[in-house]
Amino acid sequence: QSTLIIAEHDNKGLNPITQNALTAAKKIGGEISVLVAGTKCGPAAEALAKANGLSKILIAESDAFNGFTAESLTPLIISTQKQFNYTHIIAGASAFGKALLPRVAAKLDVSPVSDVIGIKSPDTFVRSIYAGNAIQTMKANDPIKIISVRGTSFEADKLEGGSAKTETVPTDGCATDMTVFVGQQLSKSDRPELTSAKVVVSGGRGLKSGDNFKLLYDLADKLNAAVGASRAAVDAGFVPNDLQVGQTGKIVAPDLYIAVGISGAIQHLAGMKDSKTIVAINKDPEAPIFQVADYGLVADLFKAVPELTSKLS
Amino acid sequence: MARVLVGVKRVIDYAVKIRVKPDKTGVVTDGVKHSMNPFDEIAVEEAVRMKEKKLASEIIAVSCGPTQAQDVIRTALAMGVDKGIHVEVSGAEYETLQPIHVSKILAKLTEKEKADMIIVGKQAIDDDSNQTAQMTAAALDWPQATFASKIENGDKEITVTREVDGGLETIKCKLPAVISADLRLNEPRYATLPNIMKAKKKPITKMTPKDLGVDVSPRITVVSVEDPPVRQAGAILPDVDALVGKLKEGGHI
Numbered sequence: 001q002s003t004l005i006i007a008e009h010d011n012k013g014l015n016p017i018t019q020n021a022l023t024a025a026k027k028i029g030g031e032i033s034v035l036v037a038g039t040k041c042g043p044a045a046e047a048l049a050k051a052n053g054l055s056k057i058l059i060a061e062s063d064a065f066n067g068f069t070a071e072s073l074t075p076l077i078i079s080t081q082k083q084f085n086y087t088h089i090i091a092g093a094s095a096f097g098k099a100l101l102p103r104v105a106a107k108l109d110v111s112p113v114s115d116v117i118g119i120k121s122p123d124t125f126v127r128s129i130y131a132g133n134a135i136q137t138m139k140a141n142d143p144i145k146i147i148s149v150r151g152t153s154f155e156a157d158k159l160e161g162g163s164a165k166t167e168t169v170p171t172d173g174c175a176t177d178m179t180v181f182v183g184q185q186l187s188k189s190d191r192p193e194l195t196s197a198k199v200v201v202s203g204g205r206g207l208k209s210g211d212n213f214k215l216l217y218d219l220a221d222k223l224n225a226a227v228g229a230s231r232a233a234v235d236a237g238f239v240p241n242d243l244q245v246g247q248t249g250k251i252v253a254p255d256l257y258i259a260v261g262i263s264g265a266i267q268h269l270a271g272m273k274d275s276k277t278i279v280a281i282n283k284d285p286e287a288p289i290f291q292v293a294d295y296g297l298v299a300d301l302f303k304a305v306p307e308l309t310s311k312l313s
Numbered sequence: 314m315a316r317v318l319v320g321v322k323r324v325i326d327y328a329v330k331i332r333v334k335p336d337k338t339g340v341v342t343d344g345v346k347h348s349m350n351p352f353d354e355i356a357v358e359e360a361v362r363m364k365e366k367k368l369a370s371e372i373i374a375v376s377c378g379p380t381q382a383q384d385v386i387r388t389a390l391a392m393g394v395d396k397g398i399h400v401e402v403s404g405a406e407y408e409t410l411q412p413i414h415v416s417k418i419l420a421k422l423t424e425k426e427k428a429d430m431i432i433v434g435k436q437a438i439d440d441d442s443n444q445t446a447q448m449t450a451a452a453l454d455w456p457q458a459t460f461a462s463k464i465e466n467g468d469k470e471i472t473v474t475r476e477v478d479g480g481l482e483t484i485k486c487k488l489p490a491v492i493s494a495d496l497r498l499n500e501p502r503y504a505t506l507p508n509i510m511k512a513k514k515k516p517i518t519k520m521t522p523k524d525l526g527v528d529v530s531p532r533i534t535v536v537s538v539e540d541p542p543v544r545q546a547g548a549i550l551p552d553v554d555a556l557v558g559k560l561k562e563g564g565h566i
Contacts, residue, residue, distance in 0.1 A: 067484065070447065071456055095477040099459045102412065102444035106451030111413040111532035114442045124536060129440050133331040134340055137536040178456040179486045182472070186479040195478075199565070223566070231496070241462070241497060242480045248352075248436065248496060250478070256565045267327070273544055277563055279556065285549075294547035295559050307553045312566055 001030030001122060002055075003088040004080065006073075008096045009036065009044035016196050017092030019156035022051060024149040025090050026157070027119045031055045033084070035169070037065050037076055045166060052162030062171035067181020070100045072174050077104045080169055086144070088122070093148035105146040112146040113138070117153040131247040131270035151195055152253035152274060187240050189227075191217075194243065197226035199256045202245055202272070203238070204230035206261020206282065206301055210238040215305045216260060222312045228252065228272075230262045246271035261301045264289030281305065314370040315466075315488070317360045318423055319394065320415070320433035320445060321376045322350040323385040327438055337537045339408065349385040352434025354392075355494040358501035359464065360432050361393035368466045371395050373426055377415050379403035383517060390512035391504030397517040398422060402529060409531035411440075414522070416448035421525040423453060429489035435460050446493035456486035460495040 003025045008015040018034075025032045032053060036045045037060040045059050058080060064072045077100075081089065089104065091097035093115040105112035117135075118126030124139045125147060140147075194200065201220045203213055213227070220227045228245040229238065245252055247270040257275035262268060264280070264287055272278070273292050280293035281301050290296040297304055325331065326346040333340055349357075363369035374389035376382040377400040386397035400418050402410050423431060431450075436443035450457035458464070462481070463474035475482045476495045504512070522529045550556050560566045 067482070069484070070459075074451070095460060095475075098443050099447060099457070102447035103451045103457065105444075106413065106416060106448035109413075111411050112444060113533075114444060127441075128541070129538070130325070130331045130340065131438065131441065132541055134333050134538050135541050136538050139534040139536055140532070141534060142532055177487065179458070179484050182483040182485055184477070184480065184482040186481075235497065240480060241476045242478060247438070247441065256560070256563075266330075273541075277565065278544075278547075279560075290549065291546045292544045295556055296547065296549040297553070297556055298549060299553075304553055308556065311553060311557050312560075 001087045002084070003028055003030060003032045003090055004084070004086040005032065005034045006077065006089065006091040006097070006100065007034050007036045007044060007048060008092055008094060009038060009041060011038045011041045012043050014044045014047045015092070015094070016156055016193070017094050017151040018048070019159060020151040020154040021090050021092045021149050022157040023154040024116070024119060025088070026053055028088055028122050030087070033058055035060065035077065035080060037073055038068070039063055039066055047159060049164050049166065050162060051157055051159045051164065054162055054164035057164050057166045058169045059166055060169045060171050062174055064171060064175040068096060069179045069181055070103045071176050071179045073100055074103045074107060075173050076169070076171060078107050079173070081108065089144065089146045091148050093150050097148040101146055101148050108144055108146070110142040110144050110146050111140065112148070113140055114148050116147045116149045131267050132273065133266060150251055152251055187242050191220055192224065192226045194226040194228055195250050195252055198254050199223045199225035200228050200252050200254045201225045201258045201260065202228035202230065202262060203233055203260050204262030205232040205236060207233060207238060213239055215302070219258070219305055219309045222309055230265070230268045259289050259293070260305060262289055263287045264292065314368060315363065315430040316426065316428045317363060317369045317372045317430045317432060318419065318426060318428040319353070319356050319360050319372060319374050319389065320419055320431070321353045321357065321374050321385045321389050322437045323347050323376060323378055323382045324350045324437055324439040327351055333538055333540050337539055338535065339538050347381065347384070349388050350434050350437045352436060352494055354501040355496070355498050356432040356434050357389045357392050357394060358499045359494060362499065363466065364393065373398060373428065375400065375419060375422055377402050377410060377418055379407055386517055387512055388504060390515040391509045392502060396515055399517055399519045400525070401519060401521050406529055408535070409533060410529060411532060412442050412444035412448050413532060414527065414529045415445050416452050417527045418522055418525055419445070419449045420452035421527060431491045433493055435493040435495050446491050450491035453491070456490045458484060458486045458490055459493045461492050462495050462497045464492065464498070
């Protein structure tokens with residue numbers, strides 16, 4: 001039994017979801033290797049080399065991996081799989097992992113398992129269905145298991161105590177003109193990253209405008225929190241899509257989640273109900289968010305939020 | 314002009330509260346309202362807009378499932394799709410039908426119908442798998458434009474804006490290609506009554522996976538389907554001071 005983890009990174013550094021994937025791989029057991037593929041991915045590979053329990057780190061560098069397209073990475077993973085015969089291939093259930101793993105799985109004629117939240121045994125996995133309203137335990141019967149794991153369901157590996165050896169893998173046949181990466185417009189923020197933040201402050205349609213999100217940014221800065229949003233707030237154009245928390249957005253599970261002006265549609269709850277403590281501020285006492293909140297405040301957010309911010313010194 | 318294949322899945326309506334069966338084999342579907350998967354509606358809408366802009370010549374909607382799958386094909390036809398294909402899969406086979414099977418069916422039909430673009434929703438809101446587009450693209454060895462929030466059609470390629478974790482990303486894909494529709498690609502239209510009437514006359518061809526040479530034998534065994542852990546509602550607090558107190562108590566501040 002052996003596992004290949006597909007590292008997610010931006011060449012300069014490792015994406016933390018790779019650390020969650022590493023914990024999941026350790027839970028499965030057996031030998032673990034990590035594939036780091038990029039244009040110049042030395043720093044990302046170095047960060048990983050410190051992790052204990054890794055048998056090797058495979059490095060694949062080529063301009064073909066500019067933009068990390070599934071079309072260029074799939075042939076690399078297939079050839080690596082042919083060489084080492086892994087029983088498991090794992091990545092984080094991020095936009096990257098979700099786009100890539102099913103393509104790899106189809107090429108290997110394997111039915112992949114998406115967004116795994118628990119590992120019962122090397123072939124039995126737990127995942128949420130219907131936006132988290134049901135929990136399915138299933139046994140994967142294909143000889144190779146290809147799974148993406150939800151970051152918040154597995155602790156981040158500390159990347160300590162090890163010194164894995166690295167090995168270069170060939171990148172022949174990876175260059176493709178099928179899909180060309182043109183560019184990206186990433187949201188810049190000094191606040192913690194949404195999916196790994198200890199505190200998240202989220203706003204919904206109740207904020208009424210994008211400008212009013214400033215109230216939440218002020219509160220977030222006091223709490224060293226990330227800022228999220230409901231689908232309604234994103235659809236209304238208040239904030240960009242990458243802030244969306246929910247079934248089709250990001251899944252978060254911070255120590256503290258403060259929902260402001262969010263009614264609590266099931267699709268939103270799917271993205272945050274594993275948070276340890278939930279606070280809801282909403283003027284509608286009937287809002288479903290109060291049914292999952294540990295602490296509710298039935299109040300006008302335009303008064304309550306500035307008051308809360310000022311009282312947190 | 315492109316011949317576009319769209320995938321439409323019949324799922325429990327997004328507004329219905331799911332109930333898990335007492336024997337833990339699945340969720341209750343009998344007597345429950347079903348609709349077209351919302352992401353597939355967005356896929357259909359995008360294809361119909363391409364046809365209206367004369368970028369697409371014909372649109373074919375495919376649904377895999379029991380007899381009732383034809384309901385969502387009819388909805389697609391009423392939205393402006395030209396013809397439907399119902400691939401009948403029912404009973405135990407349908408319970409374990411997965412994106413790997415559906416993608417093989419879509420790939421076969423794409424060859425048969427000489428389609429050069431496939432648009433599907435990025436995920437179905439029942440199994441939340443998010444796999445079909447990627448696997449169909451792999452089966453055909455076509456490019457994949459996943460999580461699309463904007464598509465610009467060129468002659469031999471499409472430029473697609475994708476919703477990714479950090480924001481947005483732009484890629485160019487050579488045609489033919491597979492696209493998966495994200496939430497903000499468009500707002501689907503409602504079918505009007507005259508169009509619903511017209512849709513009744515549009516053709517739906519029926520076939521089976523076997524007719525297409527696709528093996529739908531199960532790849533997974535469902536061990537159990539259970540209710541998620543219930544979160545107890547907590548306390549409604551009188552004012553901000555009480556909240557600050559609780560946050561201090563919990564060690565959050």
